[in-house]
Amino acid sequence: MFASIGFGLLCGSLVSLISSFSYFSLSNSFISACKSLNLSSGDALPIVNATFENQWGTRMLVGLPVGLSSTKVMDQQRAIAEALRVTPDNMEMRYDDGLIIDIIKKEMPIKVPYREGFGYKVFIGVNKRGEERFYDFDGPFPHLLIGGISGGGKSVMLRAILTQLVFGPAPDLFLCDLKGGVELGLYRELECVKGLAITLQQCRDAAAAVEEEMNRRYSVMFSNGSQSWEGRKMVFVMDELADLKTRAGDPEAKLKQEIKTILTRISAKGRAAGVLLVLCTQRPSADVVDGLIKTNIAASICFRTRDDTQSRIVLDHNGAAELPDIPGRLIFQSARDETLQAPFISAGDAKQIISKLPKRILELEAEQHEHGSSQTDPLDGNFIELR
Ligand SMILES: Nc1ncnc2c1ncn2[C@@H]1O[C@H](COP(=O)(O)OP(=O)(O)OP(=O)(O)O)[C@@H](O)[C@H]1O
Numbered sequence: 353m354f355a356s357i358g359f360g361l362l363c364g365s366l367v368s369l370i371s372s373f374s375y376f377s378l379s380n381s382f383i384s385a386c387k388s389l390n391l392s393s394g395d396a397l398p399i400v401n402a403t404f405e406n407q408w409g410t411r412m413l414v415g416l417p418v419g420l421s422s423t424k425v426m427d428q429q430r431a432i433a434e435a436l437r438v439t440p441d442n443m444e445m446r447y448d449d450g451l452i453i454d455i456i457k458k459e460m461p462i463k464v465p466y467r468e469g470f471g472y473k474v475f476i477g478v479n480k481r482g483e484e485r486f487y488d489f490d491g492p493f494p495h496l497l498i499g500g501i502s503g504g505g506k507s508v509m510l511r512a513i514l515t516q517l518v519f520g521p522a523p524d525l526f527l528c529d530l531k532g533g534v535e536l537g538l539y540r541e542l543e544c545v546k547g548l549a550i551t552l553q554q555c556r557d558a559a560a561a562v563e564e565e566m567n568r569r570y571s572v573m574f575s576n577g578s579q580s581w582e583g584r585k586m587v588f589v590m591d592e593l594a595d596l597k598t599r600a601g602d603p604e605a606k607l608k609q610e611i612k613t614i615l616t617r618i619s620a621k622g623r624a625a626g627v628l629l630v631l632c633t634q635r636p637s638a639d640v641v642d643g644l645i646k647t648n649i650a651a652s653i654c655f656r657t658r659d660d661t662q663s664r665i666v667l668d669h670n671g672a673a674e675l676p677d678i679p680g681r682l683i684f685q686s687a688r689d690e691t692l693q694a695p696f697i698s699a700g701d702a703k704q705i706i707s708k709l710p711k712r713i714l715e716l717e718a719e720q721h722e723h724g725s726s727q728t729d730p731l732d733g734n735f736i737e738l739r
Pocket residue numbers: 462463464500501502503504505506507508509634679680681693694695696697
């Protein structure tokens with residue numbers, strides 16, 4: 353027994369010796385890197401105040417001398433990572449009452465199972481530390497732009513988001529799927545889905561109906577003297593924004609321009625009226641995204657992009673072109689950037705999950721039968737048919 357306790361103690365001390373060794377070598381390497389990169393204030397260098405070993409890797413808490421800003425250190429992230437013999441992808445830095453440096457040793461999963469969120473907070477993936485991340489439709493960044501190459505995982509992400517949104521306080525949904533409804537058609541019969549547009553004309557009508565409702569809400573808010581809409585939210589979802597790109601001599605140019613103009617107005621005014629946008633694009637181009645919508649959409653989900661230009665259009669900086677070629681791998685940008693692996697949900701599973709929900713057309717018909725055609729929601733009669 354004593355032998356086994358002795359052996360346990362020996363192992364324990366060895367582990368702490370190794371970890372204190374890695375602590376010293378890591379903090380020493382960090383300090384030497386700061387020295388050679390001139391990250392100091394006069395003679396004063398940063399100090400590593402503490403190091404914690406976690407199941408995902410190591411966290412260093414760093415104190416900075418007065419006069420040395422955290423942004424100056426963070427700008428040198430790549431050089432510091434290389435000095436610490438860590439791939440820059442596996443190092444994260446942020447400032448929160450001191451500089452926090454995470455060195456992540458855990459591999460990111462390549463498949464994350466779908467799970468439900470909490471009301472307007474939808475589950476969008478796990479980060480490098482294995483922590484779950486949510487996007488809040490009731491949060492400070494309510495419009496969402498989703499970009500990335502074909503096969504990146506945009507439609508699967510939309511499916512994960514919609515399958516969560518239709519439960520709980522389901523917003524009124526307007527879905528535009530110009531791929532003939534193959535991606536979003538499965539939601540069309542749900543009570544909360546007010547329209548599914550599969551042609552540009554239907555898409556324009558849907559956008560116009562949403563804008564009309566936004567303006568109606570503004571009038572209600574104005575007469576109530578309220579600053580924001582307390583009722584049900586409304587979300588306009590578009591699976592491919594690049595379809596709005598116009599070419600020379602495009603016969604549909606006017607229609608496309610009209611849609612872009614309406615979406616721009618919604619992106620600028622919608623938030624206070626609880627009218628939100630979720631826009632996807634495979635080919636982010638300045639023509640469609642820049643200025644028009646991006647200025648008012650602060651949150652982005654960016655899967656791998658073809659090049660740095662596309663990455664900059666979605667995220668305002670490079671990075672997405674260097675993501676590994678793994679479907680569902682993305683950079684989520686809200687207040688700051690984070691790499692996530694998105695949850696996977698197949699169309700079949702989504703269909704099965706939502707099959708429990710009330711169907712719109714049948715219920716509406718039954719209701720109209722019962723109460724005549726009196727309707728309280730001005731949008732109920734505006735369903736844009738699939739055929
Ligand atoms: N989160 C994920 N986890 C694992 N695999 C995924 C994930 N997302 C997508 N995939 C895989 O990648 C395929 C393509 O995904 P998806 O249809 O969402 O791409 P997309 O970005 O919408 O492409 P496109 O621009 O061509 O429409 C899926 O059929 C699936 O096999």
